[in-house]
Amino acid sequence: MINGSKSLAHPIRWAMVGGGEHSQIGYIHRSAALRDRNFELVAAALDIDPDRGRAFGEQLGIDPSRCYADYLSLFELEAQRPDGIQAVSIATPNGTHYAITRAALEAGLHVVCEKPLCFTLEEAETLRTLAKSRGRIVGLTYGYAGHQLIEQARSMIAAQELGEIRMVHMQFAHGFHSAPVESQNPATQWRVDPRQAGPSYVLGDVGTHPLYLCEVMLPDLKIKRLMCSRQSFIASRAPLEDNAYTLMEYEGGAMGMVWSSAVNAGSMHGQKIRVIGSRASLEWWDERPNQLTFEVQGQPAQTLERGMGYLHAGALVDDRIGGGHPEGLFEAWSNLYRRFALAMDAADRGDSEALAALRFPDIDAGVEGVRWVERCVESANQDSAWVAY
Template sequence: MINGERRTAAPIRWAMVGGGRGSQIGYIHRSAALRDRTFDLVAGAFDLDPERGRNFGVELGLESRRCYSDYAAMFAAEALLPDGIQAVSIATPNNTHYPIAKAALAHGLHVVCEKPLCFTLAEAEELERLSIARRKIVGVTYGYAGHQLIEQARAMVAAGELGEIRIVNLQFAHGFHSDAVEETNPATRWRVTPAFAGPSYVLGDVGTHPLYISEVILPHLKVKRLLCARQSFVRSRAPLEDNAVTLMEYDNGAFGTVWSSAVNAGSMHGQKVRIVGSRASIEWWDERPNQLSFEVQGEPARIIERGMPYLHPAALADDRIGAGHPEGLFEAWANLYARFAIAMEATDQGDADRLAGLRYPDIRAGVEGVRWVEACVRSADRGGVWVDYA
């Protein structure tokens, strides 16, 4: 990766729904997708206001005729073009993810979708069935999982360096919404409105991020049951929570916790993943993503640095610049988009060997995220009781 060689035979012809002018997440999608020349942005439906969306698309360098008023018009028109789109990214509010993704798959397009994938487990499983039937991939943008040291942590666990896994301590607890900022910020307002956000706020918005990272690091662990308590400390947000604590029991006897919060006053981001084994522990903090803490019982604590030759080959494959230079969010997202492109090309070519071992947040990751949120809400709404996960 460090030399930037092309990883696909040709760029994937790509479009976006949403992510227009002023959208921070839209810019992240485009920066990540275009960085390695694995995608070529050729069309878009960027805004609810067609003229504003068209103007924005032209400013990005697109042809005016391929800047559409809505996703349905785009999918229909692009299907008739010899160089029509092959994939689409969905960067819109949560309530639109399911219908857009379903329509895209029905038109034979690969999909990259913001999380949560949709509102309900039934919807998520329907998208999974459609993805399989149409032989198209669905990627979910758990962007932090693209950081290099997540692969290192996975390799260390697989090699038994931590011993038997006992405790999984996860959190994503920032403080930027400790007041009712949605009163003046539309980007936050829809996130705390059930009609747009779905059955939860912070569980789906931030909690699923460290949950997915833990699934990458610990693929052999499965949640058996969980208990969740959630609160609306800014009361106008009820019934959606702005703070939640989830307890989880795993099938190997390990115990997990997830603290999901937008009211951790003073915290910038607060996403940490700590895995505790019988012999050693590792900890990763997304505000210092270039370091992984490795603590062996009875020995001095060590800091594993990104980019160093002692890393596992799977971690070094995600390297984009030499050791000592800090990598960040754009590099992590670019790693995921590169994997999405490889998966799309290999799927279209029926190349099972190339797909084997390729890890990215796929439709199953999206389904599991929705399953987890749904179980958390069910537990919390019953008064914080244990519920079976499967």
């Protein structure tokens, strides 16, 4: 159980790019990173408006001289300080991720980046090569991947409790954009603008989340080919989709499906993953994250609760409070940031053994997310043809 004990001798000197005063995701980053004292927020370029960003940075307790107008100034001037930053989190629109991540890696910094990592597989591979050559950690914020019951599902599948895996049904299908809300909401406008959002909307924005949960639960399941159909039910969003169905065939014959949507009217969040084996199935839903449903054919369904002693050991390591009390988004993100910190520290010390023992959404996860979106768009643009993965 995590109890607040120090994990590192000294906190990592950390900065943020984006995530300003009105950014919901910025607050989640800061809450997760600062919770266990593994990071110290010492610098930032929080807003496209420098004065507004500086004012908010001061409210966060950052030295005004270290509240920068832009990320280039942040990286250049911090590099000149003996106490300069060691890591940066990027919480900006999609179209900026590649340039900022590349600049951060070239400055010798570890990076935590919002997904998607970038727009193209070529860009993603460039970042991977750069990160590995510099020995830097790149983490992606697939937030719920840090929840304990995802670890429980992984352990159960590895122990053959489901039998042979036949199907994986995934979805992230909310309803908050079932009307053209972007006409009144600037925070949504960039998500449906190809110049800032990239080649897709919901495939990259929400679909890659359950896809990564599947990678965690089923690390040996590899996509062989896929087909995708995408729709723009709000016509003004075309060519970007607000709904998509992706069918995947895995090596070995298992099948998978991802429903990515922002127009599932009435749905609050709708992120679910169901893994179906030859003798049993399990299902997890992020709106009820403390329960994992386990259904053995011919037996009553079971509900496994977070924090209970009957779970696998790996599912108990990241508990922050005993069973019965709910844990959710903030705890899952905090667990990820804790792993990011441990990985950054191990990389700085050259401890390859400690680094290899850590599991978190890394640069490889970022590359695979970009690959999946690129292949989905390729399929959809060919009238939903099957394409090799």
